[in-house]
Amino acid sequence: MELHMMVLFVFCLVILFSNIIQGITGFAGTLIAMPFLLILVDLETAKQVLNALGIVGSLWIISKDHAFVRGDLLRKIIPTMGIGLAIGIICYNFFPKDVLMYLLPVFILFIGIKGLLESFMKSNKTRKKKNPIVNLLLLLGAGIVHGLFVSGGPLLVTFATKEIDNKREFRATLSVVWLVLNSLILIQSIIAKAITAQIATYMAISIIPLLFGIVIGGILLKKMSQVTFMHISYALLIFSGISLLI
Numbered sequence: 001m002e003l004h005m006m007v008l009f010v011f012c013l014v015i016l017f018s019n020i021i022q023g024i025t026g027f028a029g030t031l032i033a034m035p036f037l038l039i040l041v042d043l044e045t046a047k048q049v050l051n052a053l054g055i056v057g058s059l060w061i062i063s064k065d066h067a068f069v070r071g072d073l074l075r076k077i078i079p080t081m082g083i084g085l086a087i088g089i090i091c092y093n094f095f096p097k098d099v100l101m102y103l104l105p106v107f108i109l110f111i112g113i114k115g116l117l118e119s120f121m122k123s124n125k126t127r128k129k130k131n132p133i134v135n136l137l138l139l140l141g142a143g144i145v146h147g148l149f150v151s152g153g154p155l156l157v158t159f160a161t162k163e164i165d166n167k168r169e170f171r172a173t174l175s176v177v178w179l180v181l182n183s184l185i186l187i188q189s190i191i192a193k194a195i196t197a198q199i200a201t202y203m204a205i206s207i208i209p210l211l212f213g214i215v216i217g218g219i220l221l222k223k224m225s226q227v228t229f230m231h232i233s234y235a236l237l238i239f240s241g242i243s244l245l246i
């Protein structure tokens with residue numbers, strides 16, 4: 001199937017906008033991009049492209065903010081999410097894609113509504129840490145969802161917001177997580193020969209809007225409130241989930 005210019009143009013706009021959000025929040029870009037990319041391409045193409053771009057974007061953020069990475073949290077996050085990732089990849093290979101296409105918008109809507117409500121309610125509350133069992137389930141679930149849709153960010157954020165105050169630490173630490181997990185998905189995809197010539201073409205074309213988005217997001221991160229953009233991100237997730245359901 002030939003790549004039409006209008007499809008490519010809209011594809012690049014989605015990548016640009018979603019990575020502006022990714023550059024600010026460190027997690028929401030893939031979930032915002034996925035519903036709109038699924039209007040343009042199939043699930044496998046969207047997943048592989050967003051996974052590869054996640055690696056490039058994470059490398060860019062880490063190169064700028066490596067001093068803000070929280071190594072102590074990475075030692076908690078990566079092993080548990082890694083186990084969940086393996087479970088998610090297995091489920092992705094065996095579950096019917098039609099079923100996954102129904103599960104994704106429901107998941108996006110749930111996370112968007114829950115996150116928006118919590119972000120408004122907790123602004124004046126003292127933050128408290130969850131118990132170890134809840135943390136374990138959050139990280140395991142984040143890994144599973146990431147293996148399915150390359151979109152484990154919201155569940156990881158639910159854990160990370162209890163542990164990280166500084167917005168640059170938050171973004172840099174999450175970027176290391178995505179770099180490691182997305183690299184594992186990429187290696188598995190290469191071994192499974194899941195990356196076709198057309199998918200590789202989409203990946204290459206998307207690099208420029210990705211970098212522009214990350215740079216713009218980084219500038220906005222310094223100038224504007226993280227809380228405001230978290231509100232916007234969750235609202236966009238709700239809109240994306242509704243769009244995909246329709």
